[in-house]
Amino acid sequence: MIKKLPNKTVVIVGGGLTAALAARQLTDKNIEVLVLERGGDHTNGAEAKLPTQRDELRWDTRQGLVQDWSVQTYTLRYNRSETALPVRWMEAFLPGEGLGGAANHWNGHTWRWSEYEPQIRTRNETRYGKQAIPKDVPLQDWGTTYAELRPYHELFEKLFGLAGKAGNINGAIQPGGNPFEAPRDGEYPQKPLEFTEAGLVFKATAEKLGYKPFPTPAANSSGAYTNPDGQKLGACQYCGHCERFICEAKAKASPEVLLYPMLKGRKSFEVRLHCHVLGLKYDAAAKRVTSVHYVDLLTGQEYEQPADVVMLGAFTMTNTKLLLTSRIGRPYDPVRNTGVVGKNFCYQANSGVSLFMKDRWFNPFLATGSTQVYMDEFNNDNFDHTGLGFLGGGGIGASQFHGRPIGGRRVPPGTPRWGTEWKRANAQWYPHSMALGIQGSCYPHRENYLDLDPTYTDAYGQPLIRMNFDWRDNELKMSKYVTQKMADIAKAVGADIVGPANPLQAPFDTRIYNSTHITGGTIMGTNPGTSVVSPRLQHWDAQNLFIVGASVFTHNAGYNPTGPLAALALRLGDDMASYVERPRRL
Amino acid sequence: MSDKTTDIHQRRGFLKQVAGATGALPFTHGLVGGVAATSLAATAAPGAPPATADPVVGYVCFSQDEAAFVETMVNIMCPADEFTPSGVDCGLPIYIDRQLAGDFGRGAKRYSRGPWQPGRPQQGYQLPMTPEQHFKAGIEAANQACVARHRQPFDQIAPADASTFLNDLASGNVKDPRLSLAAWFNDLVYPLFTQACFSDPIYGGNYNKVFWKMVGYPGLPATNTINMVQYRGKPFPGAKDPKSIADFS
Secondary structure, three states: OOOOOOOOOEEOOOOOOOHHHHHHHHHHOOOOHHHHHHOOOOOHHHHHOOOOOHOOOHHHHHOOOOOOOOOOOOOEOOEEEEEEEOOOOOOOOOOOOOOHHHHEEEEEEEHHHHHHHHHOOOOHHHHOOOOHOOOOOOOOOOOOOOHHHHHHHHHHHHHHHOOOOOOOEEEEOOOOOOOOOEOOOOOOOEEEOOOHHHHHHHHHHHHHHHOOOEEEOOEEOOOOOEEEOOOEEEHHHHHHHHOOOOOOOOOOOHHHHOOOHHOOOOOOOOEEEOOOEEEEEEEEEOOOEEEEEEEEOOOOOEEEEEEEEEEEOOOOOHHHHHHHHHOOEEEEEOOOOOEOOOOEEEOOOEEEEEEEEOOOOOOOOOOOOEEEEEEEEOOOOOOOOOOOOOOOOEEEEEEEEOOOOOOOOOOOOOOOOOHHHHHHHHHHHHHHHEEEEEEEEOOOOOOOOOEHHHHEEEOOOOEEEEOOOOOOOOHHHHHHHHHHHHHHHHHHHOOEEEEOOOOOOOOOOOOOOOOOOOOOOOOOOOOOOOOOEEOOOOOOOOOOOOOOOHOOOOOOOHHHHHHHHHHHHHHHHOHHHHHHHEEEEE | OOOHHHHHHHHHHHHHHHHHHHOOOOOOOOOOOOOOOOOHHHOOOOOOOOOOOOOOOOOOOOOOHHHHHHHHHHHHHHOOOOOOOOOOOHHHHHHHHHHHHHOOOOOOOOOOOOOOOOOOOHOOOOOOOHHHHHHHHHHHHHHHHHHHHHHHOOOHHHHHHHHHHHHHHHHOOOOOOOOOHHHHHHHHHHHHHHHHHOOOOOHHHHHHHHHHHHOOOHHHOOOOOHHHHOOOOOOHHHOOOOOHHHHHH
């Protein structure tokens, strides 16, 4: 029996970063907000306290903070002629569970994407001609601009106490920063994180080759910090337990540290934990969502929660699934190229190379989630693609985030996998190795999309999301090109041993961590025929339904998505407040 | 199986061979699930402080035959040498036993609904067995293959043959009509081995933090804000004396 609850003004599905940011804007104006979160509150658990917080096996290897795959996972097939199979244990990307979502266990990298990114199709057509974009690559402008999002980037960076070095202040390029950075108002709220030895090695080599390396902008606090809301961050302790871990020192910015404690003190805010949303009730005639249907995981009771406004602020897969199962909008059909829900599913095209230097001490454990030195010369459209046969690119950097020994040891190629020689290699090289890596863009492809699996179901009996995905021609060529650039830099370092620099290969491998940045499925745009939500993130088929998440991105860049995600969420909070005052198409 | 007394005797004989070959001291107690600190104690300075925790003894998941297989395997993969004691003395079988007896072995957080069908390796594990079931099915299949090849189960063949057999398992040269033993060894057994070596000692392996000491991993210290700058590009002294969960509890 489903119990019906009293109406709420705004109901947000998913308790991650976007929910908290939008709720901040709404509750600032005393607008009533309810957040529904399927997980619990991690604040006082073993995951957030010493010494249990520093348990590599539990939180890293065994994915302690990650979504429970036994409840809900995704299926995968590489092309339409195959039967999809469930990914029974996912390593490639790691969505979170619990209040704060994946922002509890993120690294902390925070980029403003390139200035041209929201106008990606226009940019490429203008520079290379219409024919340069292949017919089966549905690149799409977002319908908004960096200039419009810029003030929200500024706000988010202050709220989260970003540490970094500005590369572009109002158009003036700054030494030491990223010369390709979108223009910003001023320096970062905090100074950059300390360089690691690996970062210094990369910096020196890249500079020698004429590139402009810079420290990655980070939400890992380089000092003690108080944000504009009076919320505080401690200084980073470089403990090497950042990504996949909650920061027990409250030095990594997250909604659980900076937003939810404040929101819970506001009268108009409520969060319900352990509530799994099963679907939306959609009135097709009125073209509006009337309520949210969820099950209380502590009691098993199902509820119908009526709302004036509903916002989907969940993970890419969940946002897409709720539209498909609730039949809001038309599912994408790759054969006829009709419908939109599920379209433009993208990921990130990454690769790496290991270096071994017997006389350099790298101390990999003295690090944090964003101790990375990066260069942008081969990222996105920062370089001329004429004649290269692909679009997009990747950032190249030296990443040293941890030395946790189960997952964080490197041995030279050819080392035996066990025995005395294996031990000798580990003992010899553990403190003397570093790595270069690429985070590459991933542009949409006609055959890369999400839909509902016809066979496999989750713990609630609902169909799993099916990934129709593989690395396509554009990404394979891009990866080959940028990986060669990385290999050249690796060679120029002058290491004793350089491992293989292998470009990305098909098929997509679910057994290897890549990044948690999957995008698309509920894409934004100006045309209702090719987008799910408007440039204001309002659903084209349901005026009172808004969606924010990486699911609205029409493509994926060679950057982490958190920055533009946060900017969009803050703007959406303002937009929803405006909508509550006067319901209309924005 | 044959007479238990003979089995125990033969396994003891094998372990003596391993100890003799590598120069490690023989055990002083606790053969089954024994985590004797004999080798470590023998190398400690006179009056050295005792180990931080008593060794864990006994198996909760493994039968005696399964334990024999695992102990033989880990002693080959982690021989007693200048770096560490033998795999058994490092507690590796204890770690593997406890993981298979717990959440991991029961397949916690793994999607386990049917239907079942083989896929591409990149789609991940697709068998209906839990990790514990898979591990044990693999031991049985590997032992059958070993009997077919050497007329004896794995823990009773000569050390050189056992080492070759492991390499053949890993490279796919040991066949079973129903199971892929290469996938079993490479995707299930081998990760458990490396985890046993490098997990926090609270899980039973990495006894006395011997692997952390070997590579120079300091473990759990709370703050490195100063260390990070002070020891950049230099050896870090804290790596010589690693701290574990037990040290902070």
